[in-house]
Amino acid sequence: MTTTGEAPRARPAALRVLLVEDDPADVALVRAALDAHHLDVELEHAPDGVEAMAFLRREGPHAEAARPDLILLDLNMPRMNGRAVLAAVKADAQLKAIPVVMLTTSAMDTDVLTSYSTHANAYVTKPLALDDYERVIAEILQFYGRVAELPPPPAAP
Template identity: 60%
Template sequence: MEADQQLLQVLVVEDDPGDVALVESAFAEHSIRSALHHVADGGEALAFLHRDEPYGDAPRPDLILLDLNMPRVDGRQALVMIKTDDRFKSIPTIVFTTSSSDSDVTSSYNAQANAYVTKPINLDDYERVISEIHNFYGHTVALPPRSSDDPAT
């Protein structure tokens, strides 16, 4: 993403406030202009994407960081709903979770996750991984264009 383009819009779907703070900190330390939006579970993520209240002015995310283990609608369910909806399936969605279970990895990729990243336990490694994700999606890849009715364009 070039410096003169709009902010990288990132939806963080995470129920642990500590993990949200780590993501925010890692993103803030880098030169990529981004806006983080946080919701606490898959149900809220879907409301955000659909712009249901209280997310009526929500931008279309350029990237979704999705935890798997959350209350109400978990990340597994949300991933399937995102990737089977023609409006949202092109949004790169990274499963970012503590689980390293082979079944979670396989089912996430089968549900069309764009990547699966196990959260590191070490703080320095955690920040490095978030920085790599941020840099990859902020500098390296071409992201799908947002629609003209998106408030963030």
């Protein structure tokens, strides 16, 4: 029981993650990390920001898409980059509570500061070594899947 007398919310069976990544090799690395660490994750993939926003807004072929519990967002992508996606997500009342982890090769101070200023929940630079990459992905997903209390979906309008 919580201090307010309410029972804690039950966690869904699997963590729903939207991976927004244009590099097929990085997508494969994330999938390998899920397999290697036996993580209970439902992974959806969007190859760019335009597709990610269509998924999140349930537009077109994504009309039945489940709301993700977490967004892993690359910074540099064609059509709509991660900065623009982050700004759009955090400006949308229906989406802004979804945690967003920037997952990128950039370690530039300006990218880190801009991401946090636009309300990213975390900024992670992709490790170069395969084992480190898998470990970092596993740690992110274990934190959001097992440790962090995730926000409930917004009430229907």
